Every structure is written in structure tokens, then in C-alpha cells.
Amino acid sequence: xxxxxxxxxxxxxxxGKSRVEEIPRQWMxxxxxxxxxxxxxxxxELKPGxxxxxxxxxxxxxxxxxxxxxxxxxxxxxxxxKSPLTGAVAKSVMGGSxxxxxxxxxxxxxIVEGESKKPVxxxxxxxxxxxxxAAGLWGLDTRQTHQKLRQKHGKTTQVACIGPxxxxxxRYAVLISDLRCGGxxxxxxxxxxKKLKGFAVNSAGPLSLHDxxxxxxxxxxxxxxxxxxxxxxxxxxxxxxxxxxxxxxVGIFPVKNFQEGHLEGVEKISEEALAGxxxxxxxxxxxxxxxxxxxxxxxxxxxxxxxxxxxxxxxxSLGGNLANTDLGSLIAADSLCDRLGVDTVSAGxxxxxxxxxxxxxxxxxxxxxxxxxxxxxxxxMMTLLEKIGNRQGFGxxxxxxxxxxxxxxxxxxxxxxxxxKGLELPAYEPRAVKGYGLILATANIGxxxxxxxxxxxxxxxxxxxxxxxKGQDAAKAEISQATQDAxxxxxxxxxxxxxxxxxxxxxxxxxGFKKFGDPAYLDKVGERILCLxxxxxxxxxxxxxxxTLPKRMRTEPLANAGPATGQVFKxxxxxxxxxxxxxxYTRQGIPSEEKLKELGLDWVVAxxxxxxx
Amino acid sequence: MxxxxxxxxxxxxxxxxxxxxxxxxxxxxxCLEELEEQFPGMKESLLDRxxxxxxxxxxxxxxxxxHPVEMDAPVQGGDEIVIxxxxxxx
Numbered sequence: 001x002x003x004x005x006x007x008x009x010x011x012x013x014x015x016g017k018s019r020v021e022e023i024p025r026q027w028m029x030x031x032x033x034x035x036x037x038x039x040x041x042x043x044x045e046l047k048p049g050x051x052x053x054x055x056x057x058x059x060x061x062x063x064x065x066x067x068x069x070x071x072x073x074x075x076x077x078x079x080x081x082k083s084p085l086t087g088a089v090a091k092s093v094m095g096g097s098x099x100x101x102x103x104x105x106x107x108x109x110x111i112v113e114g115e116s117k118k119p120v121x122x123x124x125x126x127x128x129x130x131x132x133x134a135a136g137l138w139g140l141d142t143r144q145t146h147q148k149l150r151q152k153h154g155k156t157t158q159v160a161c162i163g164p165x166x167x168x169x170x171r172y173a174v175l176i177s178d179l180r181c182g183g184x185x186x187x188x189x190x191x192x193x194k195k196l197k198g199f200a201v202n203s204a205g206p207l208s209l210h211d212x213x214x215x216x217x218x219x220x221x222x223x224x225x226x227x228x229x230x231x232x233x234x235x236x237x238x239x240x241x242x243x244x245x246x247x248x249x250v251g252i253f254p255v256k257n258f259q260e261g262h263l264e265g266v267e268k269i270s271e272e273a274l275a276g277x278x279x280x281x282x283x284x285x286x287x288x289x290x291x292x293x294x295x296x297x298x299x300x301x302x303x304x305x306x307x308x309x310x311x312x313x314x315x316x317s318l319g320g321n322l323a324n325t326d327l328g329s330l331i332a333a334d335s336l337c338d339r340l341g342v343d344t345v346s347a348g349x350x351x352x353x354x355x356x357x358x359x360x361x362x363x364x365x366x367x368x369x370x371x372x373x374x375x376x377x378x379x380x381m382m383t384l385l386e387k388i389g390n391r392q393g394f395g396x397x398x399x400x401x402x403x404x405x406x407x408x409x410x411x412x413x414x415x416x417x418x419x420x421k422g423l424e425l426p427a428y429e430p431r432a433v434k435g436y437g438l439i440l441a442t443a444n445i446g447x448x449x450x451x452x453x454x455x456x457x458x459x460x461x462x463x464x465x466x467x468x469x470k471g472q473d474a475a476k477a478e479i480s481q482a483t484q485d486a487x488x489x490x491x492x493x494x495x496x497x498x499x500x501x502x503x504x505x506x507x508x509x510x511x512g513f514k515k516f517g518d519p520a521y522l523d524k525v526g527e528r529i530l531c532l533x534x535x536x537x538x539x540x541x542x543x544x545x546x547x548t549l550p551k552r553m554r555t556e557p558l559a560n561a562g563p564a565t566g567q568v569f570k571x572x573x574x575x576x577x578x579x580x581x582x583x584x585y586t587r588q589g590i591p592s593e594e595k596l597k598e599l600g601l602d603w604v605v606a607x608x609x610x611x612x613x
Numbered sequence: 614m615x616x617x618x619x620x621x622x623x624x625x626x627x628x629x630x631x632x633x634x635x636x637x638x639x640x641x642x643x644c645l646e647e648l649e650e651q652f653p654g655m656k657e658s659l660l661d662r663x664x665x666x667x668x669x670x671x672x673x674x675x676x677x678x679x680h681p682v683e684m685d686a687p688v689q690g691g692d693e694i695v696i697x698x699x700x701x702x703x
Binding site for chain 1: 621622623624625626661662663665667668669670671673676678680697698699700
């Protein structure tokens with residue numbers, strides 16, 4: 001008896017056939033689940049150099065060992081592929097309930113491979129696994145797709161699907177499940193290339209546990225502690241929006257495509273302003289916090305718009321980054337992105353990039369389909385989002401991401417593309433929080449805020465602005481995030497409520513694997529996952545040169561950013577050395593043979609010798 | 614009348630690394646004013662431009678949350694005021 005189902009669905013879209021196969025038991029021990037097992041499959045099954053939008057690429061959806069149990073906020077689902085935006089490994093974690101019901105149906109994951117000739121979707125129920133015609137769904141937005149699938153398969157059907165952006169191959173398209181989203185770096189794009197509209201599952205559990213009584217005992221302790229947790233209550237009251245004013249004040253919240261750190265009128269899109277139009281909480285399966293904030297615009301141009309969000313990232317990407325303080329437009333834009341199935345961070349960052357090019361005269365109305373791209377113009381933002389999601393006109397170029405768009409535009413546009421490895425930066429100004437900058441530079445998937453958090457720096461235990469002695473913290477943060485994404489637990493610690501030992505105890509009770517009882521063992525699993533992702537990238541030609549930050553951060557003093565005003569990121573090279581040393585990588589950012597062997601990755605050594613540059 | 618204040622690491626940069634301080638105000642706001650005189654910048658760093666408590670902070674008296682009346686909340690001798698800094702993100 002175990003919380004692992006131990007099997008997955010392998011869907012081959014070339015043949016239209018699926019089969020159920022066992023997940024190697026040793027992989028569960030070595031990689032836990034979620035992102036870990038997903039990356040293990042990806043490395044094993046993808047040849048180096050595969051074109052991300054070709055049939056040879058694969059998308060792996062994978063649950064963790066605690067998924068669908070009664071533990072708090074652990075029923076998330078990892079999405080792993082090779083990114084069409086970066087050419088690197090892609091990992092993303094999606095909330096909601098779909099993954100839990102996939103486990104209830106008896107599967108820990110799905111591997112999608114090949115490419116269908118016509119649009120299809122996968123339906124899973126007690127009668128089996130069915131690949132069905134999606135002609136009637138193709139072209140619909142994600143909300144319409146949910147409705148159609150529920151009309152056909154029943155109200156309780158759990159759905160995850162792409163929208164028009166994925167179908168039309170916008171490079172940062174995502175997967176949407178109800179009001180939750182996953183797939184930064186273009187997981188939705190890869191599914192679109194495969195003509196797979198999405199997934200629907202009807203299931204009703206139950207899930208087995210190795211030691212149900214032991215699990216219940218630990219879980220009860222955790223939940224008891226959670227009820228009165230101030231951090232959990234704060235998340236329930238505000239979601240991540242509560243960060244906005246605090247971060248803007250200390251220069252972390254970037255404004256106008258990272259040109260400065262102060263947003264005039266920020267209080268109009270603050271946590272308090274958003275709380276004023278909140279209608280209810282919403283959240284993931286098995287979470288008592290329900291951090292999702294459903295908000296409805298009650299007046300003005302966007303009256304009637306509803307979204308679960310925006311969260312801190314989207315308040316920034318479609319708000320501060322564009323100098324947009326129109327609250328209604330934020331809700332409407334967030335909702336539009338979800339319906340189109342487009343990543344709000346990359347979309348907002350791409351529009352900010354375009355606004356700065358317009359500000360500098362690098363592009364004009366001739367390039368923008370006649371749109372005047374002034375800072376703060378929410379009408380232009382809404383138009384551009386529609387164009388990006390539907391890959392029309394100027395939106396087609398922005399849907400390529402800032403790196404490719406800048407290359408096509410030329411005229412020095414590259415200097416204003418705020419991306420790392422092709423992935424647009426999130427809502428953290430690297431010059432104002434240097435340890436976070438190091439993580440954004442070194443993250444194997446590109447500049448993601450979900451690849452590790454420098455907690456000591458953000459909490460004030462370490463100075464945010466110094467540029468020494470941060471490599472080890474960044475390495476630990478990335479390892480810790482990898483473990484979390486393998487469990488898979490919510491990244492908001494106070495929402496899960498368990499400490500490392502309680503997490504280990506829950507894992508042992510759920511799976512029966514005694515090794516999981518040692519938190520240090522789980523840290524080693526995280527390190528192995530992180531290292532294997534780096535090896536995947538090495539095989540694709542990545543090395544130290546790709547672990548960098550945009551030129552702006554390294555050369556321009558940060559303007560108007562409170563205590564961070566005047567900051568430049570000067571010592572990235574020194575911090576990279578620290579980071580590589582902490583992880584046992586060479587100074588070229590390549591895992592050493594000794595480290596690979598220590599982590600049980602001996603089987604990768606030959607690849608690294610062959611491909612390392 | 615003496616009240617204890619417990620500071621999160623981010624505010625300890627003002628107090629020279631000291632985590633627990635004493636104050637004698639009748640409200641949370643008065644206690645913070647007192648500390649501001651000793652450690653300039655400390656209270657200001659808790660507030661937004663309108664003078665409201667930033668939501669990245671929470672103030673608690675003897676473990677009870679004070680939202681939304683933090684600054685006006687009365688305190689009594691022997692109370693412990695705890696300031697927390699919330700940093701989940703994303």
C-alpha cells in the first residue's frame with residue numbers, strides 16, 4: 001500500500017494510442033515525484049537538440065507522492081518539457097484540482113509524445129482512457145473549453161486545457177485548470193503544436209496510504225498549527241497581493257520595464273484596493289487557506305470583469321511594469337490572459353519592452369499596427385494582449401518573447417529585452433535584491449521567481465544589496481525549491497504548515513519509503529534534480545555564458561528606488577563562482593564528475609564529457 | 614508600565630541586531646513612536662506613503678492579531694507586542 005499509484009499514461013499522438021506503464025520504483029526513491037520524476041523521464045527520452053515544437057518533444061505531467069492526500073496544499077502538478085521559449089529544460093507547477101483527480105483515477109502522471117494530425121483531447125474515466133476529437137473545442141478560449149467539456153462529461157469533470165495562444169503557438173502559452181495556470185516557458189505551446197487541446201478526468205478515489213493512522217496523526221498536528229498561523233491568514237486575506245506596497249517601497253517592484261523602482265499611484269493597485277473588490281476566496285484541492293482572491297470590477301470601463309487574481313506577479317507585469325494603475329484593467333487583463341491561455345509575466349514583460357522601444361523611438365506606430373504605446377495606457381495593453389494571444393499583427397512578434405522579438409527588431413532593441421535564457425524576468429528587481437538576482441541568472445529554466453527564494457535576504461537577515469557571500473544561499477534555495485517541486489508542495493510555506501521533519505514523516509506514512517524520513521535525504525533528492533536539469537541544459541549547449549542578467553542590471557544605476565537607488569549589479573561573476581563552488585560545478589557552470597557520482601548520476605558522466613562546452 | 618516589543622530581522626538593522634526592546638506607550642502607535650526616537654527610521658519602514666501599516670508586516674499583542682486597528686490598539690504593562698514580516702511571494 002502506498003500513495004504512489006506507480007503508473008502513468010503514455011499517450012502517443014502519432015498513433016492515437018495510449019498505454020499504461022509502470023514508473024520505475026527506484027525513480028520514486030531517487031526523484032520523489034513531480035518535477036523530479038518528470039525531469040528524469042525528459043532526460044532519458046529526449047535526444048539532444050530536439051526542436052521543442054516538433055513531434056519528438058514530450059510534455060510530462062507528474063504528480064507527487066502526497067498529491068490527493070489530506071495533507072495541506074500538496075496536490076499540485078508538475079509540468080515538464082523542453083521549452084520553445086528558451087530551448088532549455090522547462091518546469092512549472094500548476095495548482096487547482098486536476099492533478100488530485102488524476103491520481104484518484106489511478107495515475108501519477110501522463111507523458112504526451114508525438115503530434116496529432118487533428119485537434120484532440122484526452123478523457124480519462126472509469127471505463128478507460130479515450131482520445132477524443134477536439135474539433136469543436138479548437139479555437140475556444142479556456143473558459144469556454146471548460147464549459148463544453150463539463151457539458152459533455154459532467155459537472156464534476158476536472159479539466160486542464162490550452163487556449164487560443166497555445167493553439168497558435170505563442171511561445172509563452174500556458175495550461176489552465178479552472179482559475180489556475182501552469183506552464184511558464186511555453187508548456188501550453190508544446191501542447192498546441194501537438195494539437196492536444198487538453199485533458200478531462202472523471203474519477204472518485206480513494207487513494208491508498210502505507211500507514212493511514214500514522215499519516216492522520218502527523219497531519220492533525222500540522223493542521224492544528226495551521227489554523228491560527230498568521231502567515232496563512234495573511235495569505236487567505238490578501239493572497240500574494242500584500243507584497244505590492246512593501247516591495248515597491250524598497251525598490252524591488254520594477255517599473256517601466258525595469259527603468260526605475262517607483263510607481264506613482266501604486267496605492268490604486270495595492271492590496272487594500274484589490275481587497276475592496278474581492279468577492280470570495282478560491283484555491284487548490286486540499287488547501288484550507290484558499291489564497292486565490294476572486295475579484296469583480298464594479299464600475300468603469302471594465303465593470304463586470306472577474307478574475308482569480310491578479311497575484312503579486314501580475315499586479316506587477318500588467319500594472320507597475322507598464323505604469324498602469326487602473327485597477328479594473330488589471331482584473332480584465334488577468335482574466336483575458338487566462339482565457340487566451342497566455343503567461344501574464346512574459347506577456348506583461350513583452351508589452352513593457354515594446355513600450356520602452358516606443359518611448360525611445362526604436363519602434364513607431366508603423367510597427368505597432370497604429371497603436372500608441374504610452375506608459376499607463378491600459379487600452380493599448382488590452383489590445384496588445386488580444387493580439388498576442390491570437391498571434392495577430394504586432395502581437396505576433398511580441399508572442400515570440402522579448403529575446404526573439406529584439407533580434408528581429410534590431411536597432412539596439414536587445415538592450416531593452418529584460419530576459420535571461422529567453423525567459424522574461426518576473427517582479428523582482430535584481431539590483432535591489434542581489435541574491436534573488438543570482439537565482440534569476442542561474443535558474444536552469446531562465447529568469448523564474450519559482451526557482452528558489454533567498455529567504456534570509458528577503459527577511460532582512462542578510463543585506464539585500466551586498467554582492468558577496470550569497471552563492472551558497474542561492475544554491476540552497478534552488479535545492480530547496482527542487483525538493484518542494486518533487487513533493488509537490490505549495491511554495492508558500494505557511495500554507496502547507498509542515499516543518500521539514502513533519503514533511504518527512506508524512507512522506508514515510510504515505511509511501512512506506514523509510515529513507516524519506518530523513519530531511520537530509522530529501523535535500524539530496526533536490527540537489528540531484530537540480531543537477532540533472534543543469535545536465536539537460538549542458539547537453540543543449542548551455543554553460544556559464546547563459547547564467548547572466550540583462551545588460552541593464554549590470555550597467556545602469558537603478559533610478560528612483562528608495563534604498564536601492566543607484567544600485568548596479570557589479571559582481572555577478574564573483575557570485576557565479578560562489579554558486580558553482582557551492583554546488584560542485586566547474587567554473588564553467590558544468591557539474592563535475594565527482595559531483596555527478598556523489599549524486600548517483602554516474603550514467604550522465606559520458607554525456608557531460610561529450611557535450612560540455 | 615513596560616511593554617516588550619519583539620522585532621523581525623528586517624527591523625533589527627535599526628536596533629543594532631537587538632530582537633527584544635522595552636517601551637512604555639499606551640497604544641501600539643505610541644510604543645512605536647518611542648522606538649522611532651531611539652532608532653530613527655524604524656517606524657517609517659513599517660508604513661506606506663499614506664501612513665498605514667504595510668501588509669508585509671503584521672502586529673500582534675500576546676499572539677492576537679490587531680488588523681485593522683494596529684496603531685490604535687491599547688497595550689497594558691506586561692504585554693508582548695510581536696511584529697512579523699511576511700515574505701511569501703510570487
